[in-house]
Amino acid sequence: MKGRVTAFLATAALLACGLSPVASPQNPAPAQKSATVTRTTAQQSKEGERRFQANCGRCHNAPEAISPREVKAVLQHMRVRAMLSAEDEQLILKFLAP
Template identity: 55%
Template sequence: MKSFQVKMRHGISVVLVLAAVFLAMSAAASVPANPAAGENVEDKALETKAKDSAPSTTASHPVPDDKAMRLEGEKRFQANCSRCHASPPTFPPRMMATILRHMRVRANITDEDRKLILRYMTQ
């Protein structure tokens, strides 16, 4: 009987957590784009810029330009680093390279993310 009660409590708890998460997600998705209400304008602008100047792989632009790569790097930085901790300051390039190698292991960031973030953080 006790194990049944425990299972019931588990079930109710999981359902409550999932419901809370989905409520929060839907509430955030329905918030209008209002800077005063907490929208991160920089992120939004960055997203648009990155889309506009996305690295082109057409024959006329075989290599992505530096500006687009830096913007993409900033986007990857914002998406990856703040998942766990506050945005770090800029460190000297040789230290930054080591720290990003550490993050490649610790946070499982992809090789491409590491390259773009290193370029963004050191140039």
């Protein structure tokens, strides 16, 4: 009986550790998750800048200021003019309006 109780407690402890959000790298803490998202956004913005230079930047420089309200019309205009792909459009969006 004592052995069964010990086994139950050990299993419960293992499960508790396994479910802990701190220990598992597959389930990062909110702070880690936020850092990962920030890093991903920064990478996308950098890639967006590269695509801007490779496509739009071949003819002109970026406007000095562009608001989120304006960015969709600008990008659709460039999608037609510079034959951007949907992926280019999304990445350049991250660069122009991060």
